[in-house]
Amino acid sequence: xxxxxxxxxxWQRSELAISETDRKYGRYCRTxxxxxxxxxxDAEECVNDTWLRAWNRMPSERPAALSxxxxxxxxxxxxxxxxxxxxxxxxxxxAALALDELSECITDGKSPxxxxxxxELEQAIxxxxxxxxxxxxxxxxxxxxxxxxxxxxxxxxxxGQGKVKSSLFRTRKKLREMLxxxxxxxxx
Amino acid sequence: MLDSLTLLRAMNGIHEENVIMxxxxxxxxxPKHRSKKRLLTLALAAAVIxxxxxxxxxxxxxxxxxxxxxxxxxxxxxxxxxxxxxxxxENMTQPVSFEDGRMIFVVNDEHIDITEQIxxxxxxxxxxxxxxxxxxxxxIVGKNGPExxxxxxxxxxxxxxxxxxxxxxxxxxxNMAPWLEEAWEELGFNFKxxx
Numbered sequence: 001x002x003x004x005x006x007x008x009x010x011w012q013r014s015e016l017a018i019s020e021t022d023r024k025y026g027r028y029c030r031t032x033x034x035x036x037x038x039x040x041x042d043a044e045e046c047v048n049d050t051w052l053r054a055w056n057r058m059p060s061e062r063p064a065a066l067s068x069x070x071x072x073x074x075x076x077x078x079x080x081x082x083x084x085x086x087x088x089x090x091x092x093x094x095a096a097l098a099l100d101e102l103s104e105c106i107t108d109g110k111s112p113x114x115x116x117x118x119x120e121l122e123q124a125i126x127x128x129x130x131x132x133x134x135x136x137x138x139x140x141x142x143x144x145x146x147x148x149x150x151x152x153x154x155x156x157x158x159x160g161q162g163k164v165k166s167s168l169f170r171t172r173k174k175l176r177e178m179l180x181x182x183x184x185x186x187x188x
Numbered sequence: 189m190l191d192s193l194t195l196l197r198a199m200n201g202i203h204e205e206n207v208i209m210x211x212x213x214x215x216x217x218x219p220k221h222r223s224k225k226r227l228l229t230l231a232l233a234a235a236v237i238x239x240x241x242x243x244x245x246x247x248x249x250x251x252x253x254x255x256x257x258x259x260x261x262x263x264x265x266x267x268x269x270x271x272x273x274x275x276x277x278e279n280m281t282q283p284v285s286f287e288d289g290r291m292i293f294v295v296n297d298e299h300i301d302i303t304e305q306i307x308x309x310x311x312x313x314x315x316x317x318x319x320x321x322x323x324x325x326x327x328i329v330g331k332n333g334p335e336x337x338x339x340x341x342x343x344x345x346x347x348x349x350x351x352x353x354x355x356x357x358x359x360x361x362x363n364m365a366p367w368l369e370e371a372w373e374e375l376g377f378n379f380k381x382x383x
Binding site for chain 2: 027065125146
């Protein structure tokens with residue numbers, strides 16, 4: 001079923017919307033959730049909550065890209081889950097590794113609550129990734145949006161893990177520079 | 189307070205088209221095979237390693253392979269056995285390409301403009317580690333004349349933990365070019381003393 005038709009089902013308040021979404025995007029959302037949470041059980045919970053959130057947000061919203069829309073909801077729920085369970089330093093899936101890597105991008109500064117809204121940071125991230133060369137951009141998005149393990153990224157792109165790691169290293173350095181330049185870096 | 193978690197959450201700001209494109213790679217497309225260029229590099233590394241092992245106990249032509257692109261000769265000299273590696277580079281993928289008159293270093297899928305970075309005495313040095321083989325590759329590019337087309341290059345290999353495995357120099361007249369000598373000094377190479 002096309003995305004547009006699934007969104008129509010939500011707007012019609014048809015319960016088929018949930019089953020069709022699960023059929024088309026179940027694996028997609030479960031993988032994202034599992035990469036972040038590191039637990040099938042938590043991932044399943046996140047995915048079920050994703051369908052509920054989607055149900056509550058439509059109608060009123062009509063997402064142009066259903067996959068990205070659902071992916072963002074799943075990410076938020078999964079991040080909330082690991083935060084609540086304080087698993088970050090205890091083998092909480094790929095999120096723990098990704099968070100360690102991203103900590104390189106943060107320097108001393110002022111509190112982000114005082115300086116900007118998270119929305120502003122999101123916009124800066126969007127602009128930053130859009131400006132990256134394609135391969136570097138794909139590696140970055142796979143790693144930090146989908147939390148895909150380095151080995152899987154290398155396999156998908158047909159390159160060595162060393163190349164993925166060095167690309168991520170370079171991109172994080174650029175991200176840190178951008179965040180610093182834009183005044184978006186704050187103390188941890 | 190910006191912490192890694194906030195930054196991770198902010199990745200939701202990545203534009204939809206990039207999320208979709210990466211999602212297609214991750215969820216829909218079949219895994220890609222390693223690039224031909226990389227396979228060639230690995231084949232070269234393996235050939236050099238194998239050949240050097242044999243060369244230590246032989247004389248004359250001890251190895252000819254890699255599609256006829258490589259020969260290794262061994263010779264007994266006063267200082268001991270000297271091994272010489274010949275790589276026929278005419279048909280090899282070159283480490284640089286020219287784009288709008290600019291000299292671009294393209295090894296390891298890089299795209300680095302080295303036009304202003306090299307001369308007849310100043311080398312461009314690039315290093316990367318092949319995680320699968322555990323071999324560090326050192327690429328060196330320099331100029332043998334004023335024109336950019338008169339460039340030469342070299343590649344040396346070393347395991348992450350271990351001694352130098354080997355390497356080759358290409359597009360030079362056989363003498364030690366000043367840019368290569370400079371690179372050797374910078375990298376601490378001393379092959380002559382070791383041979």
